[in-house]
Amino acid sequence: MQGSYRQTYSRWKDDPEAFWREAAAEISWFKPPAQTFSREGGPYGRWFAGGETNTCYNCLDRHVLAGRGDDTAFIYDSPISGTKAVFSYGDVLAEVSAIAATLRQRGIAKGDRVIIYMPMVPQAVFSMLACARIGAVHSVVFGGFAANELAARIDDSGAKLIITASCGLEPGRIVPYKPLVDQAIAISKSKPAHCLVLQRPQLAADLTAGRDEDFDTTVARNRGVTVECIPVSATDELYILYTSGTTGQPKGVVRDNGGHMVALNWSMANIFGIKQGEVFWAASDIGWVVGHSYIVYAPLLAGATSLIFEGKPVGTPDAGVFWRIASEHDVRVLFTAPTAFRAIRREDSDGVRLKAYPMPNFRALFLAGERADPETLKWAERMLDVPVIDHWWQTETGWPMVANPLGLEALPVKHGSPSMPMPGYSIHVLDDAGHAVEPGTLGNIVVELPLPPGCLPTLWNADERFHTAYLAEFPGYYKTADAGYIDEDGYLFIMSRTDDIINCAGHRLSTGAMEEVCATHPDVAECAVVGIADQVKGQVPCGFLVLKKNVSRETSAIESEVVQLIRDAIGPVASFKTAITVERLPKTRSGKILRGTMQKIADGVPWKMPATIDDPTILEEIAEALRKRGYGSLPM
Ligand code: COA
Numbered sequence: 001m002q003g004s005y006r007q008t009y010s011r012w013k014d015d016p017e018a019f020w021r022e023a024a025a026e027i028s029w030f031k032p033p034a035q036t037f038s039r040e041g042g043p044y045g046r047w048f049a050g051g052e053t054n055t056c057y058n059c060l061d062r063h064v065l066a067g068r069g070d071d072t073a074f075i076y077d078s079p080i081s082g083t084k085a086v087f088s089y090g091d092v093l094a095e096v097s098a099i100a101a102t103l104r105q106r107g108i109a110k111g112d113r114v115i116i117y118m119p120m121v122p123q124a125v126f127s128m129l130a131c132a133r134i135g136a137v138h139s140v141v142f143g144g145f146a147a148n149e150l151a152a153r154i155d156d157s158g159a160k161l162i163i164t165a166s167c168g169l170e171p172g173r174i175v176p177y178k179p180l181v182d183q184a185i186a187i188s189k190s191k192p193a194h195c196l197v198l199q200r201p202q203l204a205a206d207l208t209a210g211r212d213e214d215f216d217t218t219v220a221r222n223r224g225v226t227v228e229c230i231p232v233s234a235t236d237e238l239y240i241l242y243t244s245g246t247t248g249q250p251k252g253v254v255r256d257n258g259g260h261m262v263a264l265n266w267s268m269a270n271i272f273g274i275k276q277g278e279v280f281w282a283a284s285d286i287g288w289v290v291g292h293s294y295i296v297y298a299p300l301l302a303g304a305t306s307l308i309f310e311g312k313p314v315g316t317p318d319a320g321v322f323w324r325i326a327s328e329h330d331v332r333v334l335f336t337a338p339t340a341f342r343a344i345r346r347e348d349s350d351g352v353r354l355k356a357y358p359m360p361n362f363r364a365l366f367l368a369g370e371r372a373d374p375e376t377l378k379w380a381e382r383m384l385d386v387p388v389i390d391h392w393w394q395t396e397t398g399w400p401m402v403a404n405p406l407g408l409e410a411l412p413v414k415h416g417s418p419s420m421p422m423p424g425y426s427i428h429v430l431d432d433a434g435h436a437v438e439p440g441t442l443g444n445i446v447v448e449l450p451l452p453p454g455c456l457p458t459l460w461n462a463d464e465r466f467h468t469a470y471l472a473e474f475p476g477y478y479k480t481a482d483a484g485y486i487d488e489d490g491y492l493f494i495m496s497r498t499d500d501i502i503n504c505a506g507h508r509l510s511t512g513a514m515e516e517v518c519a520t521h522p523d524v525a526e527c528a529v530v531g532i533a534d535q536v537k538g539q540v541p542c543g544f545l546v547l548k549k550n551v552s553r554e555t556s557a558i559e560s561e562v563v564q565l566i567r568d569a570i571g572p573v574a575s576f577k578t579a580i581t582v583e584r585l586p587k588t589r590s591g592k593i594l595r596g597t598m599q600k601i602a603d604g605v606p607w608k609m610p611a612t613i614d615d616p617t618i619l620e621e622i623a624e625a626l627r628k629r630g631y632g633s634l635p636m
């Protein structure tokens, strides 16, 4: 498989099907696929149709059957709870079988959906694998989302069962999960029949009779029960992961079994350069795609050891925790979001804590999830003295579209660019009319269809929405909704989103969804939410509120209520802390709110008076309102 980047990319381009057929030979199939790619069966086609396999089998059983049952599959390190544990492949297989048996006894069969709403505990990861084992479709919901968001996912997926925990742990506070689950089930139309609750020592949850059961007790009863892996079609769903769309209704990104394994397995060796038995650490959360792909599935497919981390890069207990863990567990490659490094740098700019931990085998740091600002990237390079690799992808693609493939060849780094397209991805930059632009010219970043294995084949129960959101605007291409350019050497630069999505601490948020919530406040007539620059989180949302004419209450009280509304409706993850009351919103003559200009003013970057503006004085009012809150003069 190894070879230089250009040779490998050309090999794919010359014969994509042969390339992926070869990659698929590394996966165990119960029935090999009849076809590598077929144009039928989905909005743009399907990979490995006719093949039968099982993701859990490939992650666990085949390693155990090959005599590697004692090798370490997971290391759990939770500085926030003071817990550490090590699980061999054999241990994980036993736990996963017991959970699979528990799910089966509760009527969960192939194709049924199971919601997992849990903190970063090993049982969450085992539960995902247990679903895969019996062909059930998991949908993991990030713990920082509120009950409403959970309810939307219960309804859209039609989940029959929920696995949750009594609480999550955040610095300085315990987050009770169970009341959120109860509230979500109360407001959802579709009612899951069962709820398994992992009781954590930090907080016990009340169980609802007839529906809730203690996770540990029920699973313990099934220890030793053998549950074989169910053969599933390569094209059957492995999971649904909801991600922010441009409305309050999240998009259910679907991942299949066959293509997903083929692509992730390829990426582990060729992009991340990880070999069997090595420790790989993706410091993310299983609620995000990074967690699905690179905490759970890819490391296991590769027979590596994956680290499950429950904590924060700073404050649990300090900015040295990443280095303590990397040193203690012999981590070879770390993957995290740039925001984590900005947080560490702010507290340990000279790397004093870093130097306290020897990491002789540490090979590389991979950054993704948001723009890696060159300053942070260079700081990480200086401190770590290993390659620091920016790479670009999305929940939708499931694995990197553009990267520097260390496993193949270290390409020269250009700061600010995630480097070059990976095999499977033919990336183009188009203007709004769909014409290719010259190198160096900003435009819409699109991917030629078909998307490679591992990418979403469609949205859950929403082929039409998939087509409208991703395929309709640029026929023959997948629209990434990112804007950027390709330079003369073929390096891609990502500059911004083309929709209302902002990236806050590596978390993807829809400002449109936040506006929908602000607008529900009885005193708010109109609102606009924009993402403004933040030195650690990259961007944070800021809401501008126009109040109804007859409102005489204190504006500060209304602003606090709106902040609380967002926290209750979307969740703390939205990091929505600032709402500002203004007299009017700046609009074009056709009535479009000038969010981009408001954002520039807030960020203190140069801005031009838009030619189409209806009333230029309104922007001065906005600038004044922002100045009063201390915004508008921040350097980018
Ligand atoms: N369950 C419940 N609440 C959660 C949560 C979870 N799993 N994760 C975050 N929250 C809460 C936080 O407690 C915080 O609440 P607060 O407003 O009461 O303080 C809020 O959601 C925002 O969290 P976060 O964005 O994580 O900000 P932070 O200030 O707690 O931490 C960083 C800042 C930079 C340290 C943190 O964002 C981080 O570690 N980022 C790493 C990036 C990452 O993992 N990205 C994933 C994609 S790769």
Ligand code: AMP
Binding pocket: 243, 289, 367, 368, 369, 370, 371, 372, 390, 391, 392, 393, 394, 395, 396, 418, 480, 481, 482, 494, 496, 497, 503, 506, 507, 508
């Ligand atoms: P998510 O689906 O949460 O992974 O978010 C995907 C979005 O995050 C992308 O569409 C980009 O806007 C942004 N993103 C991810 N990785 C990068 C990167 N390396 N550089 C710039 N933006 C990125």
